[in-house]
Amino acid sequence: MFNKVIGHDTIKEYFEKILLSGNMPHSYIFQGQAGVGKMTMARAIAKNLICSSQDACNTCKDCHQFEVGTHPDIITLETTKIEEVREKVVREINIKPYQSQHKIIFIPQADTLNIQSQNALLKTIEEPPSYATIILMTANVELLLPTIRSRCLIIRFNDLSDTEMKNYFSAINYNKDKEEIYIRFSSGSIGTAQKLINDESFLTLRDESINYLNRLETADMIALYKIADELVEDKLRLVEILNFWELWYRDIMIYKTNNQAILYYPDYEGLLIDICNKLTYNKISMNLKVIQKSRIDISNNVYAMFVVENLLLDLKEKK
Structure with missing residues (x-):
């Protein structure tokens, strides 16, 4: 279910139980440093929700569309402008899912939303439709309005351990003589590790x-x-x-x-x-x-x- 997610075992166990129960909360805040796995986890959850067999089978139409980025019930907020918040979140969330039973909205870098955009988002978070799941991602939850924080379930993503980072490095091609250096400068973030390895x-x-x-x-x-x-x-x-x-x-x-x-x-x-x-x-x-x-x-x-x-x-x- 979460084979692409490195580390975060407690979070995986929590969502495995939630997905099996069918009682998915409507609004989450994923908090953790950039590159630690928040979006990877969010995508794994979304894929399980929209899959025709509810288990990310990788063979159904929904799974195929999800992988190529064309599933109509998966929405990612590309910018933090008030116009896009209103168009992609406030308006779109009130339209029933086009082909699955769920509609999922990702809001990366939610801490960059200005006050106006956060206020526009607030009513949607307060009264989401039954089919909706909203996942906000942030490195600094304190930059979100207290009213938004209080209405979302906050999931904290810790930095990955050295052992978890080594597991990641063991599966990729890079200068393995420099593994210890890459691990140290990555600071527990796979996203940072990828940038360092690709930065000549x-x-x-x-x-x-x-x-x-x-x-x-x-x-x-x-x-x-x-x-x-x-x-x-x-x-x-x-x-x-x-x-x-x-x-x-x-x-x-x-x-x-x-x-x-x-x-x-x-x-x-x-x-x-x-x-x-x-x-x-x-x-x-x-x-x-x-x-x-x-x-x-x-x-x-x-x-x-x-x-x-x-x-x-x-x-x-x-x-």
């Missing part, structure tokens, strides 16, 4: 970010300003490098505090230990803070060269 620049930029820090350690002022020039050429790349730097110093802090947490840079263990022995706890903590502040300043459109030059000077400071 990820591993390269990860290494380049550490190379910048190595260059900075021996740089004089002229070399420091050259590094700054390179970093500010691309704002998006700069933000990614700052993210890598934060995780780098996080790993150094782990060594400093004898923490047993898993590393983001296991392939740089020797260098991490060497830097850990050179830096004090306070210096590592300060580096983390200035990196975090710099990322915030960049996102707030503070002059990038000013931010980066000061950051590099702070990181190079020995104390």
